[in-house]
Amino acid sequence: MELDEVVCFSRFSRVAICGGTHGNELSGVYLVREMQKAERKAKERGNDMEVITVLSNPRAVQRGLRYIDTDLNRCFTHAMLSGSNTNDAPYEIIRSRELNALLGPKGSRDAVDLVCDLHNTTANMGLCLISYSDSDWLCLHVFRHLQRQMPDVPTRFIHFNATNKESYSLDSVGKHGFALEAGPQPHGVMRSNIYTTMKMGVEHVLDWVCLFNSGFVFEGGSVDVYTVVRNIDYPRDRDTHNITAAVHPQLQDRDFCLLYPEDPLFLTLSGETLRYKGKEPLYPFFINECAYYEKGIAVSLARKRRVAIPAIRVQTEQEQQAKKDECTSEEEEE
Amino acid sequence: MELDEVVCFSRFSRVAICGGTHGNELSGVYLVREMQKAERKAKERGNDMEVITVLSNPRAVQRGLRYIDTDLNRCFTHAMLSGSNTNDAPYEIIRSRELNALLGPKGSRDAVDLVCDLHNTTANMGLCLISYSDSDWLCLHVFRHLQRQMPDVPTRFIHFNATNKESYSLDSVGKHGFALEAGPQPHGVMRSNIYTTMKMGVEHVLDWVCLFNSGFVFEGGSVDVYTVVRNIDYPRDRDTHNITAAVHPQLQDRDFCLLYPEDPLFLTLSGETLRYKGKEPLYPFFINECAYYEKGIAVSLARKRRVAIPAIRVQTEQEQQAKKDECTSEEEEE
Numbered sequence: 251m252e253l254d255e256v257v258c259f260s261r262f263s264r265v266a267i268c269g270g271t272h273g274n275e276l277s278g279v280y281l282v283r284e285m286q287k288a289e290r291k292a293k294e295r296g297n298d299m300e301v302i303t304v305l306s307n308p309r310a311v312q313r314g315l316r317y318i319d320t321d322l323n324r325c326f327t328h329a330m331l332s333g334s335n336t337n338d339a340p341y342e343i344i345r346s347r348e349l350n351a352l353l354g355p356k357g358s359r360d361a362v363d364l365v366c367d368l369h370n371t372t373a374n375m376g377l378c379l380i381s382y383s384d385s386d387w388l389c390l391h392v393f394r395h396l397q398r399q400m401p402d403v404p405t406r407f408i409h410f411n412a413t414n415k416e417s418y419s420l421d422s423v424g425k426h427g428f429a430l431e432a433g434p435q436p437h438g439v440m441r442s443n444i445y446t447t448m449k450m451g452v453e454h455v456l457d458w459v460c461l462f463n464s465g466f467v468f469e470g471g472s473v474d475v476y477t478v479v480r481n482i483d484y485p486r487d488r489d490t491h492n493i494t495a496a497v498h499p500q501l502q503d504r505d506f507c508l509l510y511p512e513d514p515l516f517l518t519l520s521g522e523t524l525r526y527k528g529k530e531p532l533y534p535f536f537i538n539e540c541a542y543y544e545k546g547i548a549v550s551l552a553r554k555r556r557v558a559i560p561a562i563r564v565q566t567e568q569e570q571q572a573k574k575d576e577c578t579s580e581e582e583e584e
Numbered sequence: 585m586e587l588d589e590v591v592c593f594s595r596f597s598r599v600a601i602c603g604g605t606h607g608n609e610l611s612g613v614y615l616v617r618e619m620q621k622a623e624r625k626a627k628e629r630g631n632d633m634e635v636i637t638v639l640s641n642p643r644a645v646q647r648g649l650r651y652i653d654t655d656l657n658r659c660f661t662h663a664m665l666s667g668s669n670t671n672d673a674p675y676e677i678i679r680s681r682e683l684n685a686l687l688g689p690k691g692s693r694d695a696v697d698l699v700c701d702l703h704n705t706t707a708n709m710g711l712c713l714i715s716y717s718d719s720d721w722l723c724l725h726v727f728r729h730l731q732r733q734m735p736d737v738p739t740r741f742i743h744f745n746a747t748n749k750e751s752y753s754l755d756s757v758g759k760h761g762f763a764l765e766a767g768p769q770p771h772g773v774m775r776s777n778i779y780t781t782m783k784m785g786v787e788h789v790l791d792w793v794c795l796f797n798s799g800f801v802f803e804g805g806s807v808d809v810y811t812v813v814r815n816i817d818y819p820r821d822r823d824t825h826n827i828t829a830a831v832h833p834q835l836q837d838r839d840f841c842l843l844y845p846e847d848p849l850f851l852t853l854s855g856e857t858l859r860y861k862g863k864e865p866l867y868p869f870f871i872n873e874c875a876y877y878e879k880g881i882a883v884s885l886a887r888k889r890r891v892a893i894p895a896i897r898v899q900t901e902q903e904q905q906a907k908k909d910e911c912t913s914e915e916e917e918e
Contacts, residue, residue: 283826436874443833499780502775540772
């Protein structure tokens with residue numbers, strides 16, 4: 251990549267804003283509902299861009315649960331999406347295929363250009379974009395835009411390195427996609443400040459897309475990316491699998507504050523401090539996230555590094571036409 | 585009541601500490617489990633006092649839910665307890681009868697002397713004793729003991745005025761009883777600081793009972809009691825019943841800070857501030873409690889007043905024997 255080069259991308263014709271992928275994460279649920287109400291009043295976004303708002307898991311939303319049968323946000327691998335629906339299929343498997351039909355098919359040219367999937371966490375994580383890629387320049391530019399437009403909100407980019415396994419989350423259905431995670435907020439609760447942060451975040455995402463579509467050239471630069479290294483589970487009883495310690499009070503709520511070897515990690519229920527035994531200082535996040543008790547994650551750890559991003563702009567109509575012609579001739583050759 | 589008079593009560597022979605009455609309120613669940621482990625190691629409490637530890641709703645605990653079929657902590661009216669178990673009875677109805685057999689029967693002389701039922705809230709309420717009575721001197725003395733022993737923890741006494749309706753919660757099964765509520769903590773999450781607060785609270789409750797049984801005379805004085813006046817629900821959509829506003833950021837987390845007429849109460853999802861229209865300044869609590877969305881409570885409001893409490897002590901053996909004789913002769917007369 252040459253940093254003085256401007257990288258061009260197709261314009262965004264369809265953007266999906268999804269909420270309630272986890273039914274008890276209420277900011278996204280209510281934000282999508284508000285957007286749907288506003289949509290009925292007026293289509294306010296220009297640029298011929300279609301904004302699709304989706305309540306991803308309506309049954310779980312209705313019951314105030316994360317999911318009915320299985321975690322919807324783990325159902326979007328090609329294998330799971332391509333099976334046939336049987337009568338006894340878990341609800342979320344069926345729903346993932348409906349969403350793939352609506353927003354995908356995943357990996358196809360018909361997929362929406364961007365999926366922004368709204369989530370909440372009980373961890374003190376501020377606003378995070380979570381992505382499978384650390385080289386999707388569009389997502390990294392959106393991230394930088396949010397950081398600049400919302401200087402009072404700690405906003406970070408988390409990269410789940412999925413090179414060895416396929417992405418499984420809803421946002422992977424779009425050509426580009428990320429989860430927009432806001433916290434701290436208890437599941438099943440709406441906190442006004444978290445709702446407002448998420449609402450502002452989504453507005454800035456859509457503003458960025460409009461600006462991009464309008465031909466604006468976004469300058470190159472760099473952003474900080476947190477790449478997940480590993481997770482640590484709670485200490486547990488061997489027989490019952492119950493936790494035997496809670497996150498240490500000195501670590502609780504300190505998401506993205508560097509954790510050094512020998513720093514307190516857990517406080518056992520009987521009062522003993524357990525320390526971080528890793529050799530490398532790492533950045534903790536998803537500290538004491540409610541939904542991760544069942545997944546065996548007390549805290550995730552990441553390395554931070556600076557990633558250079560090129561200048562980008564939308565392809566001109568001429569360039570798009572040229573690319574289309576190229577694709578057509580390639581198809582003809584096949 | 586003469587304040588220079590020392591009021592005498594029977595000694596406590598059985599005290600119940602209950603956790604997991606709501607299965608996703610984890611401090612009590614884990615504290616009871618820890619106490620049960622410790623019990624197996626050694627019976628450490630003296631005074632011939634039996635401490636009964638109970639996991640109230642084991643099925644809900646196992647599934648990480650507040651309840652399976654219905655809220656257990658609303659099942660302890662005489663009417664609900666006295667019905668016969670049918671095959672299709674809700675799980676919690678059946679369980680309430682088991683608990684009544686173990687700790688009650690409610691209202692009988694066989695009931696345990698004290699039920700301390702452990703709860704968590706997502707509201708910023710510190711530590712609260714919640715009781716149906718503002719004149720149970722024993723409970724008010726326990727409360728004052730906690731306030732004195734834990735000066736760093738905001739500890740309050742909430743009085744649900746149940747003169748017109750029967751008490752329905754688990755703690756009403758004991759001769760004396762209260763809920764011990766600790767927050768803020770998301771349901772389904774263990775926060776080490778909240779666990780520690782609750783653990784200290786329970787230890788001080790048991791210490792107080794031992795001190796009482798030993799013959800200590802607790803001096804009279806006064807305590808502040810918050811008596812519930814009314815609840816306010818979230819603004820809701822008439823058709824869907826969905827909330828249309830969240831608790832205002834200026835009210836969120838300000839439990840027990842006096843709410844004045846015209847203070848901000850809600851912020852609608854579209855950004856409008858709604859104000860408190862009451863005529864009397866009142867103390868808000870259970871602000872934005874997760875479990876109360878379904879009960880139609882966004883915030884509870886209380887009046888604070890000072891309650892005088894007499895000096896108390898345990899009855900001497902002589903006095904107890906005299907009382908027993910009195911009861912026996914009364915029974916013989918019947």
